[in-house]
Amino acid sequence: MEKKDLDWGNIGFTYMPTDKRYVADYKDGEWGEGRLTADPMVVINECAGILQYCQEIFEGLKAYTTEDGSIVTFRPDLNAERMMDSAVRLEMPPFPKERFLEAVDAVVRENAAWVPPYGSGATLYLRPYMFATGPVIGVKPSMEYQFRLFATPVGPYFKGGAKPLTICVSDFDRAAPNGTGHVKAGLNYAMSLHASVTAHAAGYDENMFLDPGTRTFVEETGGANFLFVTGDGEVVTPKSDSILPSITRRSLVYVAEHYLGLKVTQRPVKLAELKDFAECGLCGTAAVISPVGKVVDHGQEICFPSGMEEMGPITKKLYDTLTGIQMGEIEAPEGWIRKI
Numbered sequence: 001m002e003k004k005d006l007d008w009g010n011i012g013f014t015y016m017p018t019d020k021r022y023v024a025d026y027k028d029g030e031w032g033e034g035r036l037t038a039d040p041m042v043v044i045n046e047c048a049g050i051l052q053y054c055q056e057i058f059e060g061l062k063a064y065t066t067e068d069g070s071i072v073t074f075r076p077d078l079n080a081e082r083m084m085d086s087a088v089r090l091e092m093p094p095f096p097k098e099r100f101l102e103a104v105d106a107v108v109r110e111n112a113a114w115v116p117p118y119g120s121g122a123t124l125y126l127r128p129y130m131f132a133t134g135p136v137i138g139v140k141p142s143m144e145y146q147f148r149l150f151a152t153p154v155g156p157y158f159k160g161g162a163k164p165l166t167i168c169v170s171d172f173d174r175a176a177p178n179g180t181g182h183v184k185a186g187l188n189y190a191m192s193l194h195a196s197v198t199a200h201a202a203g204y205d206e207n208m209f210l211d212p213g214t215r216t217f218v219e220e221t222g223g224a225n226f227l228f229v230t231g232d233g234e235v236v237t238p239k240s241d242s243i244l245p246s247i248t249r250r251s252l253v254y255v256a257e258h259y260l261g262l263k264v265t266q267r268p269v270k271l272a273e274l275k276d277f278a279e280c281g282l283c284g285t286a287a288v289i290s291p292v293g294k295v296v297d298h299g300q301e302i303c304f305p306s307g308m309e310e311m312g313p314i315t316k317k318l319y320d321t322l323t324g325i326q327m328g329e330i331e332a333p334e335g336w337i338r339k340i
C-alpha cells in the first residue's frame with residue numbers, strides 16, 4: 001500500500017483531515033449502526049447539548065507502524081473503558097467497548113496510507129469523541145448523541161521533541177475537589193485554555209496544576225501526568241482523585257517494575273519535595289514522555305539535576321522501553337498490542 005507523500009519527520013501536533021472517519025448516532029435509547037464517511041463536517045442543531053452545556057467526552061490513542069511493517073494500536077481497550085467511565089460521569093450513554101475497538105480498527109484500516117512509516121518519529125493519532133446532539137434548553141442531559149472517531153498523523157506534542165521543558169506552577173486550578181478532573185471531558189480543557197495561554201505568554205511550556213483543595217500537592221499538566229525519579233532511581237507518580245488516570249502512566253509503572261526492575265511508588269507528591277527529585281517527566285499519549293528540566297514556582301526555580309539539555313537517564317530508559325514495545329522492537333506484555 002502506497003503511503004501519502006508527507007514529510008513524516010517534520011509534522012507537528014496539528015490536525016490534518018484523513019480519508020475516512022467513523023460515525024454512530026444514539027437515538028430513541030439505543031446506538032445505531034456505525035458508518036465510515038469521507039465527510040469531516042458535523043451539522044447539528046443550534047440548541048444541541050454540546051453547544052449549550054458542553055456535554056462532550058473524548059479519548060486519544062495512537063496507531064504505529066512496527067519494525068516488521070504491521071500496523072498496531074496500543075491498549076485501545078483501556079481507552080474504551082475510560083471513555084465508558086467518562087460517559088457515566090457526564091450522564092451520557094456509554095459507547096460499547098467492542099464497538100469502540102471495531103471503530104478503531106476500521107478507521108486505522110481505512111487510513112492505512114496515513115499511518116507514518118516505522119522509524120519516522122510520527123504516529124497516527126486517533127481521536128474518539130462523543131457529544132450531545134439533541135436540543136436542550138433547560139440544564140439536563142440530551143436525549144441524542146453522536147460518537148465519532150477520526151485519525152490525523154502527528155509528530156511530537158512539544159516543539160523541540162526531547163528538549164527538557166520549563167513548567168510553571170499555575171495560579172489557576174484545573175479541577176475541583178469531587179469534580180471532573182479524573183474524566184476526559186472537553187470542559188476540563190476549555191477551562192485550562194486561559195491558564196495555558198497565560199503560561200505560554202510568560203515563556204513557559206506548560207502549567208503544573210496543584211491539588212484544588214489545599215494547593216500543596218502536585219496534580220498534572222493540562223494534557224499529561226507527572227512522573228518523578230528520586231536520586232536513588234525510584235520512580236514516583238502523583239496519586240490523586242482529580243487527575244486523569246493516564247494509560248501511558250499506568251503502562252510506565254508496569255514497564256518500570258517489570259522490565260527495568262525499578263521501585264515505583266504512587267502517592268501524593270508535595271510541591272515542597274520537588275527539589276529532592278533527580279528527574280521529572282510528563283507522560284501521556286500525545287506527550288509520550290517529555291522531560292522537564294525546570295519548574296518555576298512564582299519566581300523560585302526548581303532545577304532538576306538532569307538539566308536542560310537532555311532526558312534524565314531513567315526517563316530515557318522508560319522512554320526507550322515504552323516506545324520499543326509500541327514499535328514492536330521489544331516484546332509487549334500480553335494484550336497490550338492490537339494488530340490491525
Ligand code: PLP
Pocket residue numbers: 060220221222223224225244245246247248249283284285286
Ligand atoms: N492528563 C491529561 C489531562 C490528559 O489530557 C492526558 C491525555 O490523554 C493524560 C493525562 C495522559 O493520558 P494517556 O496516557 O491516557 O494519554
Ligand code: COI
Pocket residue numbers: 059060061222223224284285286287
Ligand atoms: C492525549 O495525550 O491523547 C491527549 O488527549 C492530550 C491532549 C492535550 C492532546
